[in-house]
Amino acid sequence: MNKPRWYLPITIVFLFLGIMLSxxxxxxxxxxxxxxxxxxxxxxxxxxxxxxxxxxxxxxxxxxxxxxxxxxxxxxxxxxxxxxxxxxxxxxxxxxGTVEHKGPGITVTIEDYMPIYYTDILNILNELWNAGAEAISINEHRVTSHTTISSVKINLNTERNPLSEDFYMPYITVNHRVVEYPIVMKAIGDPNNLEKALTFPGGIMDKLALFDTYPVITKMEELIIPADQSSHIHFFVSEYKPEEEEASKNNADSKKENNAKNTNAKNTNAKDSNTLRLEKTRTKLIPINPNKKP
Amino acid sequence: MWLVLPLLGLIIGAYLGSAVTFQLPAVYLKYMSIAVLASLDSVFGGIKAILEEKFDGTILLTGFFSNALLAALLTYLGDRLGVDLYYAAIFAFGVRLFHNLATIRHYCLLSFRKKRSMRQEYDGMRHGEYDE
The missing domain is CATH 1.20.5 (Single alpha-helices involved in coiled-coils or other helix-helix interfaces)
Structure with a gap:
């Protein structure tokens, strides 16, 4: 096909026309x-x-x-x-006592030669709590609501005569562990308050002085009381559901299905199952270890 | 067949014009419109010339640009002088435009009829129905 001679000029003209028009x-x-x-x-x-x-x-x-x-x-x-x-x-x-605690406070040191009984320790603890102690420890045992303070008679010194009266020495125990002397009680709180709570006239120190016990009280700028190390067993009451209850429930359900129209019968059934449940409900103690995290 | 390329040129031109970020100031809108009118007139004149088989590329190109420029310039001059040459240009180019269009239509119709009568003649000759 021959190229018409108008092809190029027309295209150019159309191009410019397009530009101008737009x-x-x-x-x-x-x-x-x-x-x-x-x-x-x-x-x-x-x-x-x-x-x-x-x-x-x-x-x-x-x-x-x-x-x-x-x-x-x-x-x-x-x-x-x-x-x-x-x-x-x-x-x-x-x-x-789940965390370590730091702060100013006092230490009460009871040496080996001081006659002391575990109730004295308890009294000192109570005085300290009353004086506003934030945290207390006895020989690195953190004192919490679970802490058991008691005494036990055991023989730690085998050199003594087994027949002598003091063969079994009373030892103070904290959390069922024997506390070795010197017993150091650390208490965090206002040191002055804590000291006064122990040393006021007629207070615990005066009482202990009657038995020639003079615990040493030292004010400390910085005390570190460790976290509670002992593991506690918590007892929670939980509902015990016997298997018969399930069966009775199933029975009641089937009865409901059968007597769908009879509402009175249904109600009585429900009541029956309710009383049954109350009767069959028992409580069981289940120990739960709090240190085990789920 | 050859119409495709001018159409393509038109489309490319339109695209270029829209793609360019240059915006015509509103003052020159009037002159631009007259220039466009003149260009349209030139284009239709060119098409007419093709149909009349007296086409000359140089005349078309020079006519296209000079018409557009002159139309715009004349309008500008009219504005300066306080004479509305704008309307004169619109009238002149409008009349020419319609005239060109009419001629194009005329030629198209003529060629169409010519082709059809020729085909009829040809068919008649083939079937022996053409009486002479």
Whole structure:
């Protein structure tokens, strides 16, 4: 096919025409959309619509900011709650002895030659607690609500005569472990208060002095009381459900299905099963080790 | 067949024009519109020339650009002088445009009819129905 001679010029012309047309279209569209060329009525309507929209949006802003404020407040409340819970947790951790505790306090040292009985130790502990001690330990045994303080008569010194009266020496035990002398009781709290609680006239120190026992009280700037090492067994009461109860329940269910229309019968069945459950419910003690984390 | 390439040129031109970020200022909108009108007139004149078989590429190209430029310049001059040459240009180019279009239509119709009568003649000759 022969190339017509008009092919190239026409294409060039069309190319430029395309450029010019698209430029003109763009410019014209922009020009037509220009606000200055709009009719006054249209502009008034536009202004009205836009101001209404703006009012709506302003209302929305107020609404949303209120929402934001309330949300912030609630979050602050939650934060406060969380903080207080954390503080409480820390306090409880100290009380329960699950964490190491540091601070100023006093040490009460009881030497080997001082005659002492475990109730004296208990008295000293109580005085210290009353004086506001935060944490107490006896020879690295943290004193908590579970701590057992007792005494046991055993023979640690084999050189003594087995027939003598003091062959079995009373030893003080903490958590069923013999406490070796010197017994050092550490108490964290205000050192002055703690000391005064022990040494006030007619107090525990005076009572012990009657038996020639003079525990040494030392004020300390920094004391470290270790966490509770002993493992406790907690006893929780849990409901014991015998297997017959399940069977009776199943029975009742089948009865319900059978006598679907008879509501009275259903009620009596339900009552029966209820009383049955109450009768059959037993309590069982299940030991749970708290140190084992689930 | 050969119409495809000018059409392609038109499309590419339109794309280029829209892709270019240059925006025509609103002041020159009037001149541009007249230039476009002149260009359209040139293009249709060119098509007419093709149909009349008196096409000359140089005349078309020079006519295209000079018409567009002159139309814009004249409008500008009219604006300066306070004479609305704008309308004169619109009128002149509009009339020519419609005239060109009419001629194109005319030629198209003529050629179509010619082809059909020729085909009929040819068919008649083949079937022996053509009486002479």
């Amino acid at each position: 430029l003109q279209f763009q410019a014209q569209t922009r020009y037509a959309n220009d606000l200055t060329l709009q009719k006054t009525e249209n502009l008034i309507a536009m202004v009205r619509g836009l101001s209404e929209k703006r009012q709506k949006l302003a209302l929305e802003i107020i609404d949303l900011s209120n929402q934001l404020r309330s949300q912030l407040e609630s979050s602050q409340d939650e934060q406060k709650l969380l903080e207080s819970i954390q503080l409480e947790t820390e306090k409880l951790e100290i009380v329960n």
